[in-house]
Amino acid sequence: MPDSQPQVPSPTDEGTPQTQFPPGIAWIDGRFVPMSEAKIPVLDWGFLRSDATYDVVHVWKRRFFRLDAHVERFLASVAKLRLSLPFDRAGLEALLHETVARSGLEDAYVEMICTRGHSPTFSRDPRDAVNRFVAFAIPFGWIANPEQRRRGLHLIVASVPRIPAASVDPTVKNYHWLDLVNGMFEAYERGGESVVLKDLEGFLTEGPGFNLFAVKDGVAHTPDAGVLEGITRRTALELCSELGIASAVAPLAMETLTGAEEAFVTSTAGGIVPVGSVDGQALPAAPGPVTQRLSELYWHKHADPTWATPVRGLSASAT
Template identity: 50%
Template sequence: NAFDQGVAWLDGHFVPLSEARISVFDHGFTRSDATYDVAHVYRRRVFRLDRHIARFMRSLKSLRFEIPFDSDGLRALLLEAVRQTALDDAWIMMICTRGRPPFGSRDIRLCRNNLIVCVVPFIWLATPAQREAGLTATVSTLVRIPPHSVDPRVKNFHWLDFVRSIFEAQERGSDLAFLCGEDGRVTEGAGFNVFMVKGGEVLTPADGVLEGITRASVLDICADEGVPARVAVFDAAALRAADEIFVTTTSGGIVPVVRLDDRPIGDGRPGPVTRKLNEIYWRRHESAPWSEPIDI
């Protein structure tokens, strides 16, 4: 299969990922003028695809991008891209870039926006061993880009605060970094939402973050299973005092964090609430309405 290392769709054609090309003058590249979303397939089932499409459509609208599909058309294209690869476990990326104005112009209204769809082998946030034992994290000294400058609910490639936080975390020997806002509130990290468990209650930052589909799934599970949960505002001190911490992402679901800034969280092992939510997440992943089979 020519597409088993990944497929890309652009300009109306499917090509092997290695052959996908866009202009180096595309404002998506030179100005981060782009939006995107990532859904996933696990064991041939696609997870909450309509939620990802709805979020992508909201992001497009908010940044005035235009694509030649409605939600149903995009859905059909994404599923066709998955079928082309025949991958069991995959990432489904949809990206829209501004494109470029005619040479000699700076007028962004003259850009033809580029929709790019890629399906690639699944990319995990953590290895199986790390998911079992838990990750380590640090509270970054970097401040998250303010939400009134770049809206974190609109998925974007303004990642330099995250990139710097990753280098900082690595220098400190940590796997992940959590960024706070200027006011000290905990926000999120490079590609994941943050949760803590305190006194049996599950808490996640209320705003200033991407409304993650996995985050929403955890809140749904808590509501259905009678686990107390709410969105809240809390600072790094509260996080340090948590009984359990975990992160959520399309790239692996619910991943426990067992050390924060060189101090163990709880007893330094994944806690009971995290383990229970993780188990339910993967169970619900196996059937409708949270997932649907990819038929070849």
């Protein structure tokens, strides 16, 4: 090699940060590997074009929560994107059970992904691609830290609008997150902790990994369109019915949020989380009484066989 040839630094060179991976297990390209070895080729269109769909279900105290609903949404997303999976629904569920069991995690964040993959002939035609399925289980993660969950998230309403639903169907869970990520940076710059985006008509939509509810005049309002139909959102609406709390699924105006008695966000990564302030204005209560009642019932339901499915092959820890 000529002396003038620039040297490519090796990733182990001093000063190059080593990437850390959480404990857990992934299933990729037909085998189980530790998270540090779960890698997709850079030519996968899931990476190059965000041409992929995914779903996240959680495991709490060794039980899946609403596994059926997550699997149904994932299969619907796969079909809408004209992707295909290497197995049927029963095979998918069996694999998710085995992934969690092998991880040994009692509280887990479990993701299933289908990417477009790439074409074996390197054509640009997505019909030629061989789709790739990946699943993994890592420790349960929260959209808000313990302090934020106690006193409520400080939300900012971003100036960047959510990608229009007519362009990218938000009911297909997707990785088109640049609007949300830009919104997060805007929120941090304006002293907030997380963000919600409006649609092009100025109605509120959702945030990075969560749906939004505003409780006004005792009614829990959440947007009807332009959002992922979150499983936790659906759960919150069902729990509202069970508790006799009125709800409204309709376009959500900014004034409904700023004039709310209380507000909360919903996510598989954290459940029902109170909102403390909007654009720097504190809400009257955080967590408010509706948020508290819903949250208590939400966690209580994690032991109810209607929604909770024990992970097969995951034995209780000795502690």
